[in-house]
Amino acid sequence: MKNIEFRTATSAQGGLLVMGGVPGVAAGSRVQVRDHAGRLRSGLVIRCADDAVLVEVFEGTDQLDLERTWVRFLDEPFKLPVSRDILGRIFNGAGLPRDGRPPIISGDRRDVNGEPLNPAARAYPREFIQTGISAIDGMNSLTRGQKLPIFSGGGLPHNRVAAQIVRQAKLLGEESSEFVIVFAAFGASHADARFFQESFAESGVLNKVAMFLNLADEPVIERLLTPRAALTAAEYLAFDLDYHVLVVMTDMTAYAEALREVAVLRGDVPARKGYPGYLYSDLAEIYERAGRIKNRRGSITMIPVLSMPSDDITHPIPDLTGYITEGQIVLGRELANQNVYPPVTVLPSLSRLMKDGVGKNFTREDHPHVASQLFASYAKALEVRGLAAIIGAEELGDADRRYLEFANAFERRFIGQGEDEDRSVYETLNLAWDLLSMLPRDALIRVSEAELAKYHKGVTA
Amino acid sequence: MGRILEINGPLVKLELPETVLGEQVRVGRLGLIGEVIGRDGNTALAQLYEDTAGLRPGEVAEGLGWPLSVELGPGLLGAIFDGVQRPLQAVREQSGDRMARGVAVPSLPRDKRWRFVPDANRHAGGALAGGDVLGTVRETESILHRILTPPLMHGELLELAPEGDYTIEEAIGRVRLADGSIEKLRLFHRWPVRTPRPFKRRDHAVAPLITGQRILDTFYPLLKGGKAAIPGPFGAGKTMLQQQIARWCNAEIVIYVGCGERGNELTDVLEFMPELKDPHTGRPLMERTLLVANTSNMPVVAREASIYVGITLAEYFRDQGLDVVMVADSTSRWAEALREVAGRLGQMPVEEGYPAYLGSRLAAFYERAGRVETLAGAHGSVTLIGAVSPPGGDFSEPVTSHTKEIIQTFWALSKELADARHYPSVDWLESFSGYVGSAAKWWAENVDPNWESARAEALDLLSASEELQRIVNLVGVEALSSEQRWTLEAASLIKEGLLQQSATDEIDSFASPEKQYALLAAMLEIFRQGMKLVKLGAPARRLIQMPVLAQARRWKSQHTSDDIAALKTKIAAIPGEFDKLMLEYEQTA
Known part of the structure; x- marks a missing residue:
């Protein structure tokens, strides 16, 4: 079957090709399409019956005719050849080299769709990763094997934040990062891709990175394959070669939009905002490939970048993502406009795995309470700030004025930091106590009395 | 023996005459299992519980002669099953860390x-x-x-x-x-999962389900045999709250159905449950727990089946005369699975793409909860707690709004509270319980006769403070009278000293009904004593600085449920604190 070329196309439209009279084609198998000019395209069988086979063509159906189009059914799903040599290389969205070097030769070729992990085989992520960024380490910490997306918006520095995490991420007690990196860009601009490339080059980790790039002007359907190819590489590095893998993917919104585009072509019933009903399941297939497995050394930690359309966190893409991932780091325009970098809006940010990765035995015993206190105090401080905007700061009581000062200092000194500033988690916690000490002791009920006695620097009242 | 005609995602068209709707089928060389959902002439339409990649038209298919059923007998407890009751631990031993397809492992050990x-x-x-x-x-x-x-x-x-x-x-x-x-x-x-197991008659639910969570038990009680929903946007703490319920509730069996949720959450449950002790029997919690896990990356059709598998297991233990709690996390993912299959079938969508039968399916599912007299004459109950994940936190979406009409207890989670790390983030204004009357009888008989009025007083205080807060947001706190300021302060005391409860704090994590009531009474006592003073002319500013206010906020994590006596001593001392101030103002008055 693999060696036969069929010329039985009966219709072609909007990226979809219907082939007539090809019996016994396997669902999900890969196809190779040769057009009248001899150019090769690749595609996927998405629906099959004896009399008609529906093929999705990744490069699109432009300039195809029905009479001179030959299709070969390769009888296997999309596979990625894997070997240690993928590190240091750059691939396109379908896993072919785009750095001018020879293709990866390996007898080990993996189905890019992967297979779902048995929930009973997972190991729970508990190892604290220090990113050197206070807003993350102090209040929304990352653990090995977690999937923690960055929710951002157009024009916000999400790429710089992601790059800083990649540069600085390490376990406590480690001198430098022992991560290898899988970087996937889909629908990203050339400038964004170059930014990451240069950032990796500057920090001298290029030979520890495997890149999968499908840029904004490249075929949309290939975007559906890009994260899957990248994660197949990541799974191989993590669970076959025992590496700790940090996967950075940008931009999930472009992925979801590609999915919608294809769904509309297929005629799927739309659910919200035209996105297909299976957007949740499809995103989950990607995100859930992060994690750890019992009795294996490696891990996959995932940092997807997602730009929220019109900064709307209730848009289906961030919304469904938030239901799958283990928290989110939200960047905000207001802080960015005040020149606070990284502009992490801490209140809607969250790390679900933090409770199990910080505190005694992990970071420091006061960490969970300090984080909770910072959240509570800052939430209160923002209320005061809202009030001050109405009645004027002069009208505030003494206690409220302290909160106002706290809010400003918190944003400038705690959230704000340099792009090359790598704070240890202890520095972060000490800084937190400096700030909390601006508030009266009695107002700090989330920390214990013992912790107050030990760390609070202010006067009693 | 039939054969495959067409493959479209999880749906497969078969040439399979004489098959019955609902019948299980085995399809293809891999032997994938599915369920017949339609017949047309000699063809049957089946939805498969596993990924269909690699199937080909022309491969064999056969009907198995029975509907989707579960095995009920010893060996269920402590196990973790997938959405069609395959034992995941045993599957792992057979096929490794990843879910291979076509694995046939019996549900119960042979x-x-x-x-x-x-x-x-x-x-x-x-x-x-x-x-x-x-x-x-x-x-x-x-x-x-x-x-x-x-x-x-x-x-x-x-x-x-x-x-x-x-x-x-x-x-x-x-x-x-x-x-x-x-x-x-x-x-x-x-037993076939889509058929409710029979019983003699329905009984009235009488006893509250004690979860140890103050906002739930004291303010929005649920009865054993009742129906509850927990809607909340992502990040509102839904999972934590459900885990707290699974961990602390006084049911004899807990069935936790992870329907389209995160893999790591189930791992968390699997890892922490065996270490925890059942607060009521002192035995490891896993001994009374059973997990059904169909995580979000597992096939969508099995996700649809998983909640029926869960509820059938729950009914089986009910029929043994036990009190069972089933937590379904999340019913929204189940509804989405329904929508996905409906979409592939080309059924007419109504709201947000959901099929028209969404409401009736949800209602029929929740009706399987209840306290019953079993066929053998014993009394057992199934309490159903369904999590709802409304898109964008919008409670007017179809799944939340249908669910709201069906259930009796509604624990609405709020993003605003969660953002301020007020956990559990149950919104005291949006939530409701239709069981307060029945619960009041139990609390009056078992804890304190004044429970109902104390609860009402605290809720009044909370809603009054909401009004006042609106004024404060406009013109500042200085514009309030002393009485109003004190009301605001007392409400904040109730929120921080009573409603907020830390799941990770060893002492605070669980509160017995006695402790819950003692804390409630304490907060109200402070409010009343203060109000008396305010009416005598004491300024609220002065009262707010009283050390007892900061102390009372810590009592919840200083006294275990076994240590109520010490707490009561502190409560008895409250009037004394206020009396000192009282002297001053009585003289001036």
Whole structure:
């Protein structure tokens, strides 16, 4: 079957090709399409019956005719050849080299769709990763094997934040990062891709990175394959070669939009905002490939970048993502406009795995309470700030004025930091106590009395 | 023997005459399992529980002759099953860390022997009816598993095995049915998941389910046999709250269905449950817990089946006369699975792409909760708690709004509270409970006769403070009268000292009804004492600085539920604190 070329196309439209009279084609198998000019395209069988086979063509159906189009059914799903040599290389969205070097030769070729992990085989992520960024380490910490997306918006520095995490991420007690990196860009601009490339080059980790790039002007359907190819590489590095893998993917919104585009072509019933009903399941297939497995050394930690359309966190893409991932780091325009970098809006940010990765035995015993206190105090401080905007700061009581000062200092000194500033988690916690000490002791009920006695620097009242 | 005609995602069109709707089918060389959902002429449409990649038109297909069923018998507790009751631990041993397809592993272990003790009242020659208890197996230290006669079986017991060790497939007895045929009895039987198990009659729910969570038990109670929903946007703490309920509630069996949720959450449950002790029996929690896990990356059709598998398991334990809690996380993912299949079938979508039968399916599912008199005359209950994940936190979306009409207790989670790390983030204004009247009787008899009025007073205070807060947001706190300021402060005391509860704090994580009431009474006592002073002319500013206010906020994490006496001493001292101030103002007044 693999060696036969069929010329039985009966219709072609909007990226979809219907082939007539090809019996016994396997669902999900890969196809190779040769057009009248001899150019090769690749595609996927998405629906099959004896009399008609529906093929999705990744490069699109432009300039195809029905009479001179030959299709070969390769009888296997999309596979990625894997070997240690993928590190240091750059691939396109379908896993072919785009750095001018020879293709990866390996007898080990993996189905890019992967297979779902048995929930009973997972190991729970508990190892604290220090990113050197206070807003993350102090209040929304990352653990090995977690999937923690960055929710951002157009024009916000999400790429710089992601790059800083990649540069600085390490376990406590480690001198430098022992991560290898899988970087996937889909629908990203050339400038964004170059930014990451240069950032990796500057920090001298290029030979520890495997890149999968499908840029904004490249075929949309290939975007559906890009994260899957990248994660197949990541799974191989993590669970076959025992590496700790940090996967950075940008931009999930472009992925979801590609999915919608294809769904509309297929005629799927739309659910919200035209996105297909299976957007949740499809995103989950990607995100859930992060994690750890019992009795294996490696891990996959995932940092997807997602730009929220019109900064709307209730848009289906961030919304469904938030239901799958283990928290989110939200960047905000207001802080960015005040020149606070990284502009992490801490209140809607969250790390679900933090409770199990910080505190005694992990970071420091006061960490969970300090984080909770910072959240509570800052939430209160923002209320005061809202009030001050109405009645004027002069009208505030003494206690409220302290909160106002706290809010400003918190944003400038705690959230704000340099792009090359790598704070240890202890520095972060000490800084937190400096700030909390601006508030009266009695107002700090989330920390214990013992912790107050030990760390609070202010006067009693 | 039939064959595959067409493959479209999880849907497969088969040439398979004489098959019955709902029947299980085995499809293709891989032997993938699915369920017939439509017939047209000689063809049948089936939805498969596994990924269909690699299937080809022309491959074989066969009907198995029975609908999707679960195996019910010893070996269920402590296990983790997928959405069609495959035991995930055993599947892992057979096929490795990843879910291979077409794996056939029986739901219950076949080689394990169980100590069966026949019921003393069962004798050969006696009549046997469906649901009758044949005997018992001590499955775990805390749970005595009653071996039930299959619900539809009636006849004469010919023989019952003596006490001894049996596997679940060995015969433990024989029955002559009405038609004269003879059937064997075993330690387990099968039941189709989409059919509710029969019972004698529905009973009134009378006792509250105690979860140890103050905002739930004290303010929005749920009864054993009741129906509750937990809607909340992502990040509102839904999972934590459900885990707290699963961990602390006073049910005898807890069934946790992870339907389309995160893999790591189930791992978390699997890892922490065995380490935790059941607060009521002191045994490891896993002994009373059963997990059904169909995570978000597992096939969508099995996700749709998973909540029926869960509820059938729950009914089985109910039929043994036990109180069962089933937590379904999340019913929204189940509804989405329904929508996905409906979409592929080309059914007309109504709201947000959901099929028209969404509401009736949800209602029928929740109706399987309840407290009943079982066929054997015992009393058991299934309490159903469904999580809802409304898109964008919008409670007017179809799944939340349909669910709201069905359930009695509504624990609405709020993003604003969660953002301020006020956990559990149950919104005291949006939530409701239709069980307060029944719960009040229990609290009055078992804890304190004043429970109902104290609860109402606290809720009044909270809603009054909401009004006041609006004024403060406009013109500042200085514009309030002393009485108003004190009301605001008392409400904040209730929020921080009572409603907020830390799941990770060892002492605060669980509060017995006695502790809950003591704290409630304490907060109200402070409010009343202060109000008395304010009415005498004491400025609220002064009262707010009283050290007892900061102290009272910490009491919840200073006294365990066994240590109520010390807490009560502190409460008794409250008037004294205010009396000191009182002297000043009585003199000036």
